[in-house]
Amino acid sequence: MVELILFYAFAGVIIFSAMLMVLSRNIFHSALFLAVTLLGVAALFAMMGSFFIAGIQVLLYIGAVVVLTIFVINLTKQVIGQDAPQVNEHVIPAIITSLLAACLIILAVLKTDWGTRIAQSVAQTELTDNTALIGRQLLTNFVIPFEVVSVLLLAALIGAIAIVSRDKEAEK
């Protein structure tokens, strides 16, 4: 019962701060609300016993991604201004399509038999040694994506440097 209340509380925080992130006029506030959203997701992970994923969520998403975003906002303040207009010209069609999509998803989720009992037993076995299991899986069954991600980071680095850095030769 306590678990259920906690779940709905965190879910509420996530939805509320996500909406504030989208609707807020100040892009800096948006970044802070993003941090709150991600923190809520981390709490949900922790509730499900995935403490490792929860820790990674806090470290990477809040510690790195949001901090980087705030850095970028501060560094480009002169260029775009603090209160860059974030108004969508197609507000009403956007609301209608989003609501329809949301209704569809909620309906589909409610009508599905998720086999909750099996899920609980799986969660309980994993609760005991979750982190070790993730580590073992990453280096055995999922070793290919694990290694490919490192090439992906290299490609992203090279791409970012090639686009962003100043190029005196080409400016001539």
Added chain:
Amino acid sequence: MDMTLLVNEFLITGIIVLLLLLDFMIKDKKEIIGVVFSALMFGMMLFVMFFNRKGILLGGAFVADGIAWFSKIIILAAAFLTGLMSVNTIKVSKKYTAAYYILLACSTLGLMFLVSSKELITLYVGLELATISLYALSAIYKNDDLSLEAGIKYIILGAVSSGILLYGLSLIYGVTRTTYLDGIMNYASTGLINPVFIMALIMTLLGVGFKLSMVPMHVWTPDVYQGAPTPVTAFISVASKAAGFVFALRLFAYMFIRLDYVWVPILSIIAFLTMTIGNLMAIPQKNVKRLLAYSTISQAGYILVGFVGASVIGISSVMFYLLAYTITNIAAFAVVAAFAKSTGSEELDDYAGLAQKEPLLALIFMFALLSLAGIPPLAGFVGKFFLFYAAMQRGYVWLVVAGALNSTVSLYYYLLVLRQMYLTDRKKELPKVVMPLGIKLTLLITMIAIFVLGLMPGPVLDMTTEIAQKLFLK
């Protein structure tokens, strides 16, 4: 565990490192990096062709089967020809020439993982590696506003579509509790179909549809194709699309085969819309790259017709058409790259009177466009014929009629280009088109391939049919 199955991917990773080292060693003549890249990709293509190892790794997460083999050849051929085309035409400064080829190699690596994996996480990571490299490549002309616009549009719309795809894939995992395609196929075959599973299927279709630029996820295509460097456009339009279609084949023609009553009707309507909207939007275009962009949208529509078709012959015809389409499209974009390099223009009006000045270039462009339209002795005709034949087998006569009508419409705007080149007089004087060796080789290879595939499709068709049959044998 047979690690030698991964040898192609290891070698490409080695090539990436080698290119990084070459960048340190070569100070001035950066074109050499392009030549080395193309030569290595050609070598890899031959290696994959002749050392055809089959097998399964990591409990079915990574497979080396016929489809993976055939599409790796297409991807490496596209990478090789793109490299060849780039050597003398790209306008990247010396400092970043190596970055251009390294990103191209990274994208090739991602696409190769994508076509070989039968597990959702591996598929997704391969897809991301391929597209993130392409985002950077589209924006690599950083002093050109159009290129930057292409990059930002590609990355934002691409991220949204990746998000939808990932949501769909995670729902599939949530319902089936496995990420292996074989396991999901078993689940889909039990007949216990949840509404969420159907929704996840549609979300996956939408996410993959972005990569294939199928309507209504096509809006990014013209802007990105126009703004990106021409060789990159060629690579996006062939290699990334070919791998996307293989991804779609694995998901729909294999994993969801028992759910075909859900996706075949959806896909047939999307195929119709993609063909028609692509063709109709192409007619008023004044920029050659935009025209080719809309033409590739309609080509994706024709390939989707093959998906709708009966399973074995459908897969076989899709694989064959991907090969024919790859070489034809590369030929067309190589002509555009050569023309833009010398004259600095991509406008259709400037192609006026090209046939008198450069008869050979105009002739090659004509063959490429006629092959795209599907005129008999060329590769495009055979490909299209089998796509429509596959759809006929399943009784989709209306779709085949629509496809035939669409081919007529497409012939109209291809002929508009030909009229510009052959019948219109030159309005202003443009510099002579100089064809660098790289472009000459690209055009020579693609022309030979277009005629060989068009006149003697038999051996390749037998090969693709065998591949398609083996997919369903256990």
